[in-house]
Amino acid sequence: MSLNVEHHSVRALPSEKPIRLLDNAGHAVRSAASGGFELPDLDTLLELYRRMVVARRFDVQVTALTKQGRLATYPSAYGQEACEIGAISAIEARDWFFPTYRDSIALLTRGIEPADILLSFRGDWHNGYDQYAHRCASQTTPLATQALHAVGLAHAARLRQDPIVTMTYLGDGATSEGDAHEAFNFAAVWQTPTVFLVQNNQFAISVPLARQTHAATLADKAVGYGMPGYHVDGNDVAAIYAVTRAAVDRARSGGGPTLIEGLTYRIEAHTNSDDPTRYRQARDVEHWKRRDPIERLEKYLVSEGALSEAARTEIADAAEAVAAHTRDVMTTEADLDPLELFDHVYERPRASLLEQRARLEAELADAATQAGHRNHAGAAR
Amino acid sequence: MTATTTRLDAPAASAPTQLTMAGALNAALRDAMAADDRVVVYGEDVGPLGGVFRVTDGLQAQFGEDRIWDSPLAESGIIGTAVGMAMYGMRPVVEMQFDAFSYPAFEQMVSHVAKMRNRTKGRMTLPMVVRIPCAGAIGGVEHHSDSSEAYWTSTPGLTVVMPSNPADAYSMLREAIDSNDPVVFMEPKSRYWSKAALALPVITAPMDRAVVVREGTDVTLLAYGPTVRTALEAADAAEAEGLSIEVVDLRSLSPFDDETVGASVRKTSRAAVIHEAAQFGGYGAEVAARVTERNFHHLAAPVMRITGFDIPYPSPKLEEHYLPTPDRVLAALDTWEWDD
Ligand SMILES: Cc1ncc(C[n+]2csc(CCOP(=O)(O)OP(=O)(O)O)c2C)c(N)n1
Ligand SMILES: [Mg+2]
Numbered sequence: 197m198s199l200n201v202e203h204h205s206v207r208a209l210p211s212e213k214p215i216r217l218l219d220n221a222g223h224a225v226r227s228a229a230s231g232g233f234e235l236p237d238l239d240t241l242l243e244l245y246r247r248m249v250v251a252r253r254f255d256v257q258v259t260a261l262t263k264q265g266r267l268a269t270y271p272s273a274y275g276q277e278a279c280e281i282g283a284i285s286a287i288e289a290r291d292w293f294f295p296t297y298r299d300s301i302a303l304l305t306r307g308i309e310p311a312d313i314l315l316s317f318r319g320d321w322h323n324g325y326d327q328y329a330h331r332c333a334s335q336t337t338p339l340a341t342q343a344l345h346a347v348g349l350a351h352a353a354r355l356r357q358d359p360i361v362t363m364t365y366l367g368d369g370a371t372s373e374g375d376a377h378e379a380f381n382f383a384a385v386w387q388t389p390t391v392f393l394v395q396n397n398q399f400a401i402s403v404p405l406a407r408q409t410h411a412a413t414l415a416d417k418a419v420g421y422g423m424p425g426y427h428v429d430g431n432d433v434a435a436i437y438a439v440t441r442a443a444v445d446r447a448r449s450g451g452g453p454t455l456i457e458g459l460t461y462r463i464e465a466h467t468n469s470d471d472p473t474r475y476r477q478a479r480d481v482e483h484w485k486r487r488d489p490i491e492r493l494e495k496y497l498v499s500e501g502a503l504s505e506a507a508r509t510e511i512a513d514a515a516e517a518v519a520a521h522t523r524d525v526m527t528t529e530a531d532l533d534p535l536e537l538f539d540h541v542y543e544r545p546r547a548s549l550l551e552q553r554a555r556l557e558a559e560l561a562d563a564a565t566q567a568g569h570r571n572h573a574g575a576a577r
Numbered sequence: 578m579t580a581t582t583t584r585l586d587a588p589a590a591s592a593p594t595q596l597t598m599a600g601a602l603n604a605a606l607r608d609a610m611a612a613d614d615r616v617v618v619y620g621e622d623v624g625p626l627g628g629v630f631r632v633t634d635g636l637q638a639q640f641g642e643d644r645i646w647d648s649p650l651a652e653s654g655i656i657g658t659a660v661g662m663a664m665y666g667m668r669p670v671v672e673m674q675f676d677a678f679s680y681p682a683f684e685q686m687v688s689h690v691a692k693m694r695n696r697t698k699g700r701m702t703l704p705m706v707v708r709i710p711c712a713g714a715i716g717g718v719e720h721h722s723d724s725s726e727a728y729w730t731s732t733p734g735l736t737v738v739m740p741s742n743p744a745d746a747y748s749m750l751r752e753a754i755d756s757n758d759p760v761v762f763m764e765p766k767s768r769y770w771s772k773a774a775l776a777l778p779v780i781t782a783p784m785d786r787a788v789v790v791r792e793g794t795d796v797t798l799l800a801y802g803p804t805v806r807t808a809l810e811a812a813d814a815a816e817a818e819g820l821s822i823e824v825v826d827l828r829s830l831s832p833f834d835d836e837t838v839g840a841s842v843r844k845t846s847r848a849a850v851i852h853e854a855a856q857f858g859g860y861g862a863e864v865a866a867r868v869t870e871r872n873f874h875h876l877a878a879p880v881m882r883i884t885g886f887d888i889p890y891p892s893p894k895l896e897e898h899y900l901p902t903p904d905r906v907l908a909a910l911d912t913w914e915w916d917d
Contacts, residue, residue: 322696333664334696338688344654345689348661348669355617355643355667362661374681378654385649540699541734543757546832 210415210427214459217434220487222495231426233438238502244285244433245497246511248277248490251301253515257522258300258314262468266526268319271297275431275463276395278489279365281305282436283393283456286444287363292353293332294346294364296339298395302365306332310518311525320530339370343379343392347453350388361447363391363440369400371417372408380455384421389447391440392455395430397462402475418455430458431489434496461487534560593774601743602632602708602764604777605750606670610640613668616754618645620655620672620708629674630710630769652678656685656707660693663703663759670706670754675766676723679709683728690759691734703759706750711739712803712853714767714900716893722766723890724854729761730831730863737831738784739763741805743773745828748781756784763830765802787834789841793823796910797841797848799864801827804851804901811903820910830860835871838864842872849881849910851901856884878913 215231218224224235236244255274262270273280276298284293284302295302303313308325315324316335323334336342346364353360370376371394383390394414398405411417418425424446426439436458443454461484465472472481497503538545538553596604610616618633624647627634637645648655652673659669673679679686686707694702713722729737736758740746746764753760782788790805791812800808805826812822825841827834842848848868850861861882868880883901891899 321698322692323698327664327697327701334701338684341657341685341689344657344685345661345664347654348658348663349665350661351658352662352665352667356665374651375653375657375684378649378651378657381649381651382654382658536698540695540697542694542736543699543702547835548832 207419207422208424209419210413210425210457212412212427214427214429215435215439216429216432217438218432218492218496220431220492222492222499224496230435231439233435233442235434236437236441238497238500240437241434241493242497242502242507244281244437245490245493245503246514247281247285247305248433248493249511250515250518251277251281251304252490253519254304254310254522255301257519258317258526259464259468261523261526262317267314267317269467269469270300270314270317271467272462272464273298273301275484275488276397276460277301278433278436279393279395279430279458279460282433283363283365283391283440283458286437286440287361287391289331291331291361291363291444292346292349293330294342294349294362295332295335296342296365296367296370297335297337298367299335299365303330303332303335304518306330308332309525310522314522314526315530318526318530320532340366340373340375340379344375344382346390346392347379347383347386347388350383350390351386354386354388359448361389361391361444363393363444365393365395367400368394368396368398368405368414369403369408370394371414380417380421380423380453383453384423387450387452389450390453391443391447392453393436393440394455394457396457396459398460399462399466399476401466401470402472404475413457415455415457421455423453423455425455425457427457428459430460431487431492433489433493460489591777593776595772596743596747596775596777597770597772598740598743598746598764599630599632599769601747601773601775602750603634603636605747605754606633606636607639608778609670609751609754610636610644613754614644615666615668616644616670617662617667618670618672619648621647621650621674623647623672628672630764630766632708632764632769633672652680652682653685656682656690659705659707660685660689660703663705664693664701668704668706668754670708673707673709675717675721676709676711676725677720679707679725682707686729686735686761687732691732694758695734702757704757706753706756706760706762708762708764710766710769711763712765712767713890713896714803714853716896717766718893719890722896724852724885726763726830726852727854727858727860730860735759735761735831736785736829737761737763738829739765739802740828741765741768741800741802741826743771744775744779745781745826747775747777747779749784749828751778751780752784760784763802767803768806771806782828785829785832785834787825787827787829787837789823789837790826791822791824793821793845795821795845795847797823797825797838797845798906799825799827799838799848799850799868801830801852803853807901807903807906808851811906814903815907815910827864833864833867835867838868839871842868843875846875846877847913848876849883849906851883851906853885853900855887856882857887859884881909881913883909
């Protein structure tokens with residue numbers, strides 16, 4: 197069987213106004229602005245609410261731990277929970293996820309242990325979780341490079357006739373990278389089951405979107421590659437979930453890739469070492485705080501009578517428990533073995549690496565002996 | 578020359594036939610694809626055309642488009658998607674059309690192909706092969722004759738090999754495809770049409786070993802890929818003048834076979850490394866440094882580098898002045914003091 201299929205490329209432009217299922221006041225949108233997508237049912241929305249609340253509490257906790265010096269760095273996703281949680285919730289355990297540095301809260305939602313997610317930001321090793329157990333690639337820093345991995349893995353799965361989908365997140369800035377274009381194009385030409393979620397938080401560190409693109413929306417780019425593109429309100433988790441879910445279903449049934457842009461805003465600094473006052477106004481941040489994705493869904497759930505006070509308390513408690521657990525695991529220091537540096541470079545040890553390993557081992561032994569002498573001298577005094 | 582035996586896993590070897598290096602590589606791909614359906618091949622023009630050097634000739638007709646296909650024309654895309662395919666257990670063998678056109682893939686190679694095993698503590702490995710037609714001396718216009726080996730060899734996590742003859746081309750490519758680590762497989766363009774009688778499947782020395790391809794007592798020439806022939810020709814010419822040259826075909830650039838090289842250098846006490854690439858910061862600098870560090874007290878002269886000049890690769894009508902020739906090699910050896 198050949199996977200080369202006759203396909204008709206997509207030419208419809210994404211809507212200019214973002215697709216929205218809940219407006220900022222928490223009212224269901226019934227107009228054309230819904231783009232024909234259905235509001236997910238209340239159970240689904242309640243679960244998305246829970247996940248977002250837990251994710252935010254985790255994010256706030258990790259930012260605090262970073263300020264205390266427990267982590268080397270942490271890129272917060274505060275304010276982007278609708279994108280982060282909505283999209284990851286649309287894929288299944290058998291699907292593969294390709295995240296960036298920004299997407300720790302999506303990993304938490306994926307079921308990865310806080311300590312394993314944060315191990316790299318603490319500086320213990322470059323990656324701390326099992327990619328295969330979670331079907332989740334390492335968080336990628338070189339911008340847009342992971343998008344190609346998502347396309348390649350999807351293509352491999354398709355050749356094997358495994359009905360899985362790959363999802364990757366990119367930032368607005370990352371869409372300017374060549375690898376983003378190559379990934380969109382390869383995915384479309386090969387018709388891979390891949391969903392690209394561009395989280396347009398409107399800045400790449402300090403650089404605003406207007407300096408990245410002249411296109412009306414980032415979703416417009418999809419048209420040039422011949423795949424569907426959706427411009428979505430990225431602070432509306434109902435819309436993000438509905439649109440990504442449809443894209444995942446289409447991908448799984450052989451309909452190829454989709455590019456989804458979620459229009460959102462990063463409330464926190466780019467990372468703890470960033471100073472956002474140099475490039476954006478406090479009033480812009482205030483404006484976006486009033487568009488909070490969690491509050492929006494909460495208003496809707498309350499108005500529908502789907503979020504009791506008891507449920508709210510229970511969810512808040514669950515979030516606190518995750519935060520407490522995160523504090524616990526991050527306040528203990530890992531026992532690192534410097535000699536492990538040589539263990540994972542090649543499958544078969546190389547003679548020259550073994551020589552260098554022996555040198556480091558001798559250095560460590562020397563240092564231990566000297567420390568022993570100092571302690572001994574100290575004790576004698 | 579390189580000892581050849583039969584692959585252990587193979588049925589009876591065929592009767593020897595004349596094969597070019599391109600033909601041997603083609604046979605290696607064919608046999609690897611037949612042996613393991615995880616092996617897939619893609620790149621630019623590798624399908625119906627069979628590659629611009631015909632290394633993939635006939636493979637699509639035999640294996641179909643799900644095993645070997647023409648990808649969109651984007652090198653980073655080719656390497657990046659191969660990373661994803663390898664993550665899923667495939668064994669992609671991808672082609673960069675020429676050295677100089679692999680540069681768009683540099684980021685994927687350095688930041689992911691080389692680092693994935695390390696980043697994931699060995700949980701995720703990338704069994705992939707990146708084939709790169711390399712070096713010059715084919716009368717190519719600009720960008721068709723670069724030597725990019727040092728970019729890859731200076732990157733921990735990559736294995737970099739370069740065969741110099743058809744037997745090694747077959748054997749080393751099979752071994753590279755079987756490897757669980759990513760391999761940069763460099764194919765000297767000027768040797769694609771060199772011929773040998775081979776009974777396939779042929780197995781030569783392990784991919785990570787250097788091989789003494791000509792024994793001698795006075796000088797060790799360290800060569801790889803296209804310069805092995807240069808070194809052998811220089812050795813033939815020197816013999817008439819009473820100079821006995823040993824030629825070592827490095828074969829594996831990373832890792833470096835210190836053992837084989839060291840044994841030869843300690844025997845001859847003089848060594849020169851020959852490559853087409855420019856000298857400054859080139860692969861020869863590493864060779865000279867490590868051979869000196871490890872064998873200083875056995876050396877009668879500094880390890881010499883006989884290389885291309887420190888200029889961009891020249892246009893076709895001038896390349897003969899750039900490339901290290903046997904004459905230039907012998908002239909260089911003459912500059913040593915030979916009073917012992
Ligand atoms: C190839 C590459 N170039 C530069 C950087 C440095 N860098 C890290 S994050 C960043 C901004 C990315 O912005 P965007 O894609 O919008 O994602 P966001 O951080 O806003 O989530 C830059 C320039 C990098 N990681 N990779
Ligand atoms: Mg951004």
